[in-house]
Amino acid sequence: MTQRTIAERADYLSRRRARILPVFVVLYLIHQTTYFRSTANPHPRDVDYLWIGAWMVLSLIMLAGLATKGFWLQSRELRDLIDDESSRAHRLEGLRLGFIVAVLTGIVLYIADEFSPMTAREAIHVILSLGLGAALLRFGTLERRAHRDG
Amino acid sequence: MAERLANRIKEARAELHLTQAELAERVGVTRKTVNTVENGVFTPSTLLALKLAQALNVPVEQLFSIEQ
Numbered sequence: 032m033t034q035r036t037i038a039e040r041a042d043y044l045s046r047r048r049a050r051i052l053p054v055f056v057v058l059y060l061i062h063q064t065t066y067f068r069s070t071a072n073p074h075p076r077d078v079d080y081l082w083i084g085a086w087m088v089l090s091l092i093m094l095a096g097l098a099t100k101g102f103w104l105q106s107r108e109l110r111d112l113i114d115d116e117s118s119r120a121h122r123l124e125g126l127r128l129g130f131i132v133a134v135l136t137g138i139v140l141y142i143a144d145e146f147s148p149m150t151a152r153e154a155i156h157v158i159l160s161l162g163l164g165a166a167l168l169r170f171g172t173l174e175r176r177a178h179r180d181g
Numbered sequence: 182m183a184e185r186l187a188n189r190i191k192e193a194r195a196e197l198h199l200t201q202a203e204l205a206e207r208v209g210v211t212r213k214t215v216n217t218v219e220n221g222v223f224t225p226s227t228l229l230a231l232k233l234a235q236a237l238n239v240p241v242e243q244l245f246s247i248e249q
Contacts, residue, residue: 038206045211115210117223177213177222 041112044102046178048113052171056164059089063160086156090163097122097167121173129166136161187248190219193237207236 066086095101100114136158140149194204205215210229217223218233225233234241 038202038211042202042205042212045213112209112211115214116226116229117210117214117217120223174213177217 037106037109037112041109044105044109045113045118045174048101049171049174049178053168053175056093056168056171059093059167060160060164062086063156063164066156086160090159093163093167097125097163097170117177118174121170121177124173125166125168125170128169129162132165133158133162183249185221185248186224187246188219188221189239189244189246190215190233190237193239193244194219197237199237204233204236208232 063086066082100110102110102113105113137154140154140157143149144154190204194201199207201215201219202212205212208215208229209232214223214225214229215233218225218229230241230245234244237244
């Protein structure tokens with residue numbers, strides 16, 4: 032594979048990620064809203080455990096995608112090229128915002144618990160989903176904007 | 182007063198008849214990074230600034246300047 036092909040491929044994959052990621056995160060967050068309607072009951076059914084397991088696996092994959100360079104099946108050279116300086120800066124900005132959103136969500140839930148008690152599991156689900164979602168959404172939109180302003 | 186990093190990448194690139202993609206390839210980054218630096222959206226590290234200057238055959242202080 033020539034260097035030019037790798038550069039073009041890196042640009043293509045990076046652009047595709049920037050296009051897909053924000054849409055994927057919005058779908059992920061919408062999906063979480065159904066959690067409280069379908070699984071947050073005092074007597075979970077077997078299917079609810081499957082639902083929660085799927086959410087945990089999806090969250091772990093998304094976290095791994097954000098925290099690492101992603102594109103695990105591609106060559107190291109290609110992954111390094113995709114994860115260049117601006118991508119690393121965008122990732123850090125995404126993680127920064129995700130952390131802030133997670134802390135603020137924790138504070139809001141702590142106060143809300145006074146009026147509408149919730150289980151620890153529910154609170155963790157909301158904090159984790161919103162924190163991760165915000166981080167990925169920020170990363171995705173920054174990447175998308177970087178590709179667009181050409 | 183706010184300061185920003187101005188650059189002459191587009192002009193220097195045009196003098197060498199290089200596209201953003203070709204410059205990115207010379208420097209070892211994606212076209213997106215060259216694009217964001219060129220548009221002043223992203224402030225590059227010292228390492229990347231030096232690499233860009235080297236790839237464009239200009240001193241780094243000619244390529245980048247502080248704009249008030």
